[in-house]
Amino acid sequence: xxxxxxxxxxxxxxxxxxxxxxxxxxxxxxxxxxxxxxxxxxxxxxxxxxxxxxxxxxxxxxxxxxxxxxxxxxxxxxxxxxxxxxxxxxxxxxxxxxxxxxxxxxxxxxxxxxxxxxxxxxxxxxxxxxxxxxxxxxxxxxxxxxxxxxxxxxxxxxxxxxxxxxxxxxxxxxxxxxxxxxxxxxxxxxxxxxxxxxxxxxxxxxxxxxxxxxxxxxxxxxxxxxxxxxxxxxxxxxxxxxxxxxxxxxxxxxxxxxxxxxxxxxxxxxxxxxxxxxxxxxxxxxxxxxxxxxxxxxxxxxxxxxxxxxxxxxxxxxxxxxxxxxxxxxxxxxxxxxxxxxxxxxxxxxxxxxxxxxxxxxxxxxxxxxxxxxxxxxxxxxxxxxxx
Numbered sequence: 218x219x220x221x222x223x224x225x226x227x228x229x230x231x232x233x234x235x236x237x238x239x240x241x242x243x244x245x246x247x248x249x250x251x252x253x254x255x256x257x258x259x260x261x262x263x264x265x266x267x268x269x270x271x272x273x274x275x276x277x278x279x280x281x282x283x284x285x286x287x288x289x290x291x292x293x294x295x296x297x298x299x300x301x302x303x304x305x306x307x308x309x310x311x312x313x314x315x316x317x318x319x320x321x322x323x324x325x326x327x328x329x330x331x332x333x334x335x336x337x338x339x340x341x342x343x344x345x346x347x348x349x350x351x352x353x354x355x356x357x358x359x360x361x362x363x364x365x366x367x368x369x370x371x372x373x374x375x376x377x378x379x380x381x382x383x384x385x386x387x388x389x390x391x392x393x394x395x396x397x398x399x400x401x402x403x404x405x406x407x408x409x410x411x412x413x414x415x416x417x418x419x420x421x422x423x424x425x426x427x428x429x430x431x432x433x434x435x436x437x438x439x440x441x442x443x444x445x446x447x448x449x450x451x452x453x454x455x456x457x458x459x460x461x462x463x464x465x466x467x468x469x470x471x472x473x474x475x476x477x478x479x480x481x482x483x484x485x486x487x488x489x490x491x492x493x494x495x496x497x498x499x500x501x502x503x504x505x506x507x508x509x510x511x512x513x514x515x516x517x518x519x520x521x522x523x524x525x526x527x528x529x530x531x532x533x534x535x536x537x538x539x540x541x542x543x544x545x546x547x548x549x550x551x552x553x554x555x556x557x558x559x560x561x562x563x564x565x566x567x568x569x570x571x572x573x574x575x576x577x578x579x580x581x582x583x584x585x586x587x588x589x590x591x592x593x594x595x596x597x598x599x600x601x602x603x604x605x
């Protein structure tokens with residue numbers, strides 16, 4: 218369109234258009250097969266996709282519409298019995314609706330699932346039409362004279378990303394409360410909880426090792442062994458991090474739940490906040506006693522003691538705000554506690570990035586991480602050339 222690099226751009230565009238046309242048309246077949254698998258293994262999700270409530274009836278395929286979840290009715294333009302045909306390849310076999318599934322096992326946001334699913338389908342059909350039209354014009358040797366179509370392809374590159382996101386929303390929200398019908402909910406809960414605890418613990422373990430120092434030698438290589446990472450200070454930091462993340466997560470879930478689950482999560486907020494405050498106080502005392510470099514900074518500037526005190530007060534306030542049903546503020550204070558702790562670590566270490574437990578001369582400092590003129594100038598030139 219700009220008249221620059223025309224020959225190379227046309228060759229690249231032809232290749233890209235060929236691949237895009239094949240991929241877009243292939244989505245018709247892969248999407249059809251995926252829908253049949255959803256109908257077989259996750260009938261509640263398929264019913265939510267089309268707002269199909271009848272317990273056992275032939276189902277229409279909606280082009281667009283709106284689901285009234287109170288009246289359980291769908292208003293919109295539909296192709297009669299087409300969903301039945303796509304699932305069973307006939308027009309008479311019923312499709313199980315949401316009424317055939319116990320209420321506690323159904324998706325709760327049916328209209329949201331309906332809209333995101335149909336947005337994904339609409340984008341997919343739009344891309345099929347766009348690529349087929351461009352391919353036809355390319356075959357007729359008229360494509361590059363259609364400037365409006367070429368201009369349309371520029372923002373069109375965003376459409377697959379949008380379709381991917383809204384499709385993911387419909388898939389994830391539509392499967393609630395299951396991962397796979399009937400048997401994966403408990404397995405998912407266990408795996409997700411275990412992985413969350415593991416990630417939080419490993420982050421705390423790494424942070425604890427960085428704060429107290431790592432065995433870095435004169436060549437800036439690690440001189441210790443793997444068991445050295447599992448020292449008392451690092452393990453205590455890991456437990457504190459788990460308690461902090463659990464408190465923050467419990468507050469988030471309190472905002473999103475109700476009834477008996479809400480009450481159970483409120484109890485978790487109380488337990489995790491107490492655990493975090495206790496572990497944090499213990500960790501602070503151990504840091505000041507066993508890491509003299511950090512303790513010296515705080516003695517030199519007593520005002521810095523306000524940061525850990527503020528973090529403790531914030532975490533205590535989380536429970537108080539939750540009990541007063543001010544959940545959003547409790548969530549803000551919980552997040553602020555995390556931010557204060559990171560600020561505290563940064564102040565305690567600066568200007569060191571990773572201290573050496575062997576010799577302070579081997580510390581990795583901020584200046585060791587800075588770009589040298591040999592790397593800074595070429596990178597800056599490359600960056601500036603992109604804007605010319």
